Amino acid sequence: MNKTDRQSPPPQVAPEVSGLQSGGTALGRYLALMALAGAPLVFLAKDPYWLNIIAFTYLMGGLAASWNIIGGFGGQFSLGHGVFFGIGAYVTAIATSRYGLSPWLVMVPAAVLAALVAMLISWPTFRLRGPFFAIATMAFNEVAFVLANHFDSFTGGPRGIMIPFKAGFANMIFRERWQYAVLMFVFVALVVGITVWLRRSRLGYYLLAVREDEDSARASGINVLSVKLQGMALSAFLTAIGGTLFTMYLRFIDPPTLFTLQDVGVKFALLSLIGGVGTIAGPLLGAALIVPFENFLRAELADALPGMNLAILGLLMVLAALFMKRGVVGAFEDLLRKIKGKKGGQ
Amino acid sequence: MSQALLQTRGASKHFMGLKAVDDVSLSVNKGEVVSIIGPNGAGKTTYFNLLTGQLAPTLGEVSLRGQTINALPPHERAKLGMGRTFQIVKPLIALSALENVMVGAFLQYARMADARDRAMAVLTRVGLGAHAKRRAGDLTLSERRRLEVARALALGPEIVLLDEVMAGLNQSETGRCIDLLRSLHEEDGLTFLIIEHNLKVVRAFSERVIVLDRGRLIAEGTAEDILSSPEVVKAYLGEGHQWTPS
Amino acid sequence: MDQLLNVLVIGLLLGGVYGLVSVGLNLIFGTVRIVNFAQGELVMFGMYGGYYAYNILGLSPYLSVFIVAPAVGLLGVLIQRLVIQPLHNESNMQIFATFGLLMLFQNIMLAFTRGEARSVGGDFGAQVIEMGDIKIGTVRLLTFVITTAITIGLHFWLTRTMVGKSVRAVTQDKRAARTVGINVEKTFLMTFGIGSALAGLAGVMLTPIYSITPGVGGNFILAAFAVVVLGGLGSVWGAYLGGLIVGVVEALAGYYIDPALRHAIWFLIFLVVLIIRPAGLLGQVGAEEVGFREQN
Numbered sequence: 001m002n003k004t005d006r007q008s009p010p011p012q013v014a015p016e017v018s019g020l021q022s023g024g025t026a027l028g029r030y031l032a033l034m035a036l037a038g039a040p041l042v043f044l045a046k047d048p049y050w051l052n053i054i055a056f057t058y059l060m061g062g063l064a065a066s067w068n069i070i071g072g073f074g075g076q077f078s079l080g081h082g083v084f085f086g087i088g089a090y091v092t093a094i095a096t097s098r099y100g101l102s103p104w105l106v107m108v109p110a111a112v113l114a115a116l117v118a119m120l121i122s123w124p125t126f127r128l129r130g131p132f133f134a135i136a137t138m139a140f141n142e143v144a145f146v147l148a149n150h151f152d153s154f155t156g157g158p159r160g161i162m163i164p165f166k167a168g169f170a171n172m173i174f175r176e177r178w179q180y181a182v183l184m185f186v187f188v189a190l191v192v193g194i195t196v197w198l199r200r201s202r203l204g205y206y207l208l209a210v211r212e213d214e215d216s217a218r219a220s221g222i223n224v225l226s227v228k229l230q231g232m233a234l235s236a237f238l239t240a241i242g243g244t245l246f247t248m249y250l251r252f253i254d255p256p257t258l259f260t261l262q263d264v265g266v267k268f269a270l271l272s273l274i275g276g277v278g279t280i281a282g283p284l285l286g287a288a289l290i291v292p293f294e295n296f297l298r299a300e301l302a303d304a305l306p307g308m309n310l311a312i313l314g315l316l317m318v319l320a321a322l323f324m325k326r327g328v329v330g331a332f333e334d335l336l337r338k339i340k341g342k343k344g345g346q
Numbered sequence: 347m348s349q350a351l352l353q354t355r356g357a358s359k360h361f362m363g364l365k366a367v368d369d370v371s372l373s374v375n376k377g378e379v380v381s382i383i384g385p386n387g388a389g390k391t392t393y394f395n396l397l398t399g400q401l402a403p404t405l406g407e408v409s410l411r412g413q414t415i416n417a418l419p420p421h422e423r424a425k426l427g428m429g430r431t432f433q434i435v436k437p438l439i440a441l442s443a444l445e446n447v448m449v450g451a452f453l454q455y456a457r458m459a460d461a462r463d464r465a466m467a468v469l470t471r472v473g474l475g476a477h478a479k480r481r482a483g484d485l486t487l488s489e490r491r492r493l494e495v496a497r498a499l500a501l502g503p504e505i506v507l508l509d510e511v512m513a514g515l516n517q518s519e520t521g522r523c524i525d526l527l528r529s530l531h532e533e534d535g536l537t538f539l540i541i542e543h544n545l546k547v548v549r550a551f552s553e554r555v556i557v558l559d560r561g562r563l564i565a566e567g568t569a570e571d572i573l574s575s576p577e578v579v580k581a582y583l584g585e586g587h588q589w590t591p592s
Numbered sequence: 593m594d595q596l597l598n599v600l601v602i603g604l605l606l607g608g609v610y611g612l613v614s615v616g617l618n619l620i621f622g623t624v625r626i627v628n629f630a631q632g633e634l635v636m637f638g639m640y641g642g643y644y645a646y647n648i649l650g651l652s653p654y655l656s657v658f659i660v661a662p663a664v665g666l667l668g669v670l671i672q673r674l675v676i677q678p679l680h681n682e683s684n685m686q687i688f689a690t691f692g693l694l695m696l697f698q699n700i701m702l703a704f705t706r707g708e709a710r711s712v713g714g715d716f717g718a719q720v721i722e723m724g725d726i727k728i729g730t731v732r733l734l735t736f737v738i739t740t741a742i743t744i745g746l747h748f749w750l751t752r753t754m755v756g757k758s759v760r761a762v763t764q765d766k767r768a769a770r771t772v773g774i775n776v777e778k779t780f781l782m783t784f785g786i787g788s789a790l791a792g793l794a795g796v797m798l799t800p801i802y803s804i805t806p807g808v809g810g811n812f813i814l815a816a817f818a819v820v821v822l823g824g825l826g827s828v829w830g831a832y833l834g835g836l837i838v839g840v841v842e843a844l845a846g847y848y849i850d851p852a853l854r855h856a857i858w859f860l861i862f863l864v865v866l867i868i869r870p871a872g873l874l875g876q877v878g879a880e881e882v883g884f885r886e887q888n
Contacts, residue, residue, distance in 0.1 A: 075684065077684050077687055077688075079687075079691075124863065124867055125863070127867070128866060129683070130683035130684055130687065131626070131627035131683055131686065131687055132627070132866065134627070134687045135627060135814075135817055135862070136859075136862065136863060136866075138814070139814060139817075139855065139858070139859035139862060139863075140859070142814060142855040142859070143855055143856050143859055145855075146852055146853065146855050146856060149852070150850070150852055200458070201458075202452050202456070202458070202461075205441075205445065205448060205449050205452065206449070206452070208438055208440075208441065208449075209438060209449045212436060212437075212438045212439070213436040215400060215420075215432065216432060216436050216497075217421075217449075218399075218400075218419070218420035218421045218424070219398065219420060219421075219424055219429070219430045219431075219432070219498070220421075220424060220449050220450040220453070220497060220500075220501065221421050221424035221425050221450065221452075221453040221501055222421055222449070223419075223421050224421070262695055266691060266695075269688070270688075273688055278440075301703075305703035306702055306703055306706060306707055307698070307699035307700075307702035307703050307707075307806070308699065308700075308703045309699075310695050310698075310699040310702075311695065311696050311698075311699035311700045311702075311703060313692075313695060314691075314692045314693065314694065314695025314696035314697075314698075314699060315692065315696050316692070317688050317689070317691065317692030317695065318675060318688075318689050318692035318693055318696065320688070320692075321679065321685040321686075321688040321689035321692065322675065322678055322679065322685075322689065325682070325685055
């Protein structure tokens with residue numbers, strides 16, 4: 001018998017990377033993940049400092065998970081998601097402060113607008129490969145910044161828009177921090193839930209195929225451009241909703257707050273990278289690791305060494321790209337497979 | 347005379363003065379097995395790319411079942427019944443073998459459960475049934491090549507284009523692959539157009555052989571005739587070689 | 593009409609600046625085939641280098657460049673060896689890594705300088721030569737001359753010297769170059785080093801006329817991308833020409849429409865070129881190679 005013809009190892013039982021576990025198992029894991037994520041909220045409900053961090057962690061987790069749909073599953077590294085975030089933010093701010101509309105009402109139309117804009121600007125740029133696509137999306141972000149400053153009668157220009165405090169569920173303005181935290185938790189639970197569904201849906205498989213090899217995907221009958229646009233639209237929609245929530249939490253937005261690449265657009269990608277690009281738990285895990293850490297850095301270092309928090313994040317990005325490409329989740333999965341391999345024995 | 351299933355007339359592809367494919371006319375009839383052979387750089391894969399729509403022809407025409415498809419993008423051609431494998435296999439390494447094949451199965455089966463069943467059936471057909479749940483990245487080369495074929499089969503194609511599907515396989519793996527292809531041809535009635543370097547495979551499996559050299563079609567005939575033609579030998583091995591058919 | 597001439601002159605001189613900043617990026621693009629997001633920060637380091645050499649050592653930028661540029665070049669070699677080379681086939685991770693470097697460099701300087709802007713003495717930078725009604729800044733004119741000289745020099749180096757020719761061979765076909773015995777990794781190191789040194793040089797040359805902040809690199813990087821894509825990757829004269837065109841277009845748009853639209857202009861140029869004519873004006877390898885297909 002030829003050596004290379006040796007018996008292949010017995011088939012593994014439901015490896016963790018397969019999205020094909022029975023619906024029950026996937027649902028179970030999702031609920032477990034959400035329970036784990038919600039625990040800090042329950043235990044730290046009395047502490048306003050931690051509540052703020054927790055709320056932001058959930059929000060950033062949801063935003064990173066939204067990015068992950070097109071960036072992780074689809075493999076299209078957009079650095080321009082700040083644009084969709086900004087659209088959600090500005091539409092909400094203008095509608096509430098100027099026209100007295102309820103953010104709940106405006107949230108979905110704003111997100112639909114973001115999705116349409118996303119498809120419009122992606123359509124010509126999706127033919128660009130990797131880095132050039134990233135540059136183009138980066139440029140979109142810069143253009144959005146300029147436009148937001150320029151059309152100041154509309155956006156308030158550099159002065160931004162402030163939303164007066166008027167508590168009430170209909171206004172999406174809450175008196176208690178923990179209520180905001182719950183709102184953000186619902187958001188991230190929604191987005192992660194959508195990614196769980198997506199991963200097991202036809203669109204999800206198509207996105208993964210496009211990520212792996214576009215030619216191969218085409219040979220399987222996939223309309224690559226259409227799939228990318230759909231992924232981008234969904235991603236932009238959810239990102240814009242995050243923008244709405246952000247606006248109602250801070251009640252102040254201006255162009256730098258929304259469009260500074262390093263703080264916003266790139267941050268979504270960074271969190272996904274650290275946690276695990278293309279995984280379901282990765283973005284949330286990345287947020288849980290980085291948001292409190294960055295908060296700590298900013299608090300400690302901001303006076304003595306401004307910007308150091310971003311410098312350290314930058315360094316983390318370089319190190320993660322070099323040594324931990326699949327993020328914490330990926331490292332964990334690799335470890336699990338090593339253990340299973342040892343158990344299988346030779 | 348029934349029309350050819352897949353046909354090119356005067357197909358050419360020019361790149362900045364270089365004629366990668368030069369005036370190639372070929373007809374593949376339903377149920378045939380046709381091989382394309384030729385030295386490296388002869389333009390075989392480029393020709394394939396013209397057939398599948400990856401590249402647009404500079405001159406000439408590609409037609410499927412008598413209809414010109416020059417303007418049709420690759421995914422539409424896949425929908426019309428053209429399956430294709432690539433020289434360098436690129437499975438979706440993070441997914442299971444089953445999920446890999448499901449991607450192709452979605453073309454005809456919109457529902458998850460149906461696509462999964464279809465994918466399972468195809469995997470069993472190519473002999474990978476036991477590996478369905480294994481991560482594609484963990485498969486051996488021989489298994490990956492069969493997975494690649496499975497992905498093409500999942501489309502339910504009428505004609506399958508194989509690009510050096512045996513490359514890198516050892517003798518017994520090659521034998522098993524030939525058996526699989528034969529059975530797909532005889533039992534499922536699939537038409538094959540294959541690029542091959544391994545002349546033993548060509549002889550074992552093909553009915554007709556065409557030879558490309560520097561983009562031009564220099565010979566066409568049965569496997570017997572082609573493989574003993576001195577012209578072909580010269581193109582492959584250069585002057586002064588003696589071809590000893592084994 | 594006079595004003596138009598003035599605007600054109602400003603545009604050409606600006607084009608000289610862009611050309612200088614882009615020539616290094618173009619070399620790296622064309623050869624190593626990566627998008628170095630941190631290239632603007634290398635220019636920034638050059639500017640700070642020129643500033644500190646002037647302030648602490650009293651050296652004019654035209655002298656200190658001989659220290660600063662090689663120093664930045666060395667940094668470039670380190671970046672290529674430690675960060676780029678390990679990621680040579682993973683373009684998505686390269687984006688993260690080079691963007692991470694951008695953040696790291698920019699914010700270290702921010703921490704170091706506490707965000708205060710610096711500038712080198714104003715009198716030299718403010719000198720102008722007057723030709724009729726047209727004012728030409730001396731430093732900008734000098735920059736233009738230097739850009740032209742460097743472009744000519746690079747052209748000769750690439751076409752007449754053995755080393756330069758091997759760089760061109762790698763630019764055209766990595767695999768073929770390897771088979772004729774060219775050490776591709778060493779070529780990458782050298783090219784990245786030279787490209788970085790050129791960025792540092794550009795920075796030093798610009799110290800008299802730009803206010804130096806940690807974020808100044810961001811001013812240049814998008815424009816540089818537009819220039820390189822317009823001119824065509826791998827073409828030295830293409831980057832030169834591209835710089836001039838971008839400079840003139842920007843000056844015209846700034847005068848007749850709105851100065852704040854610079855970013856939009858660069859971006860439009862970038863997008864339009866890549867869609868209509870990916871090879872750019874004089875492209876050797878064509879953005880379609882880097883932009884559209886993977887190189888393996």
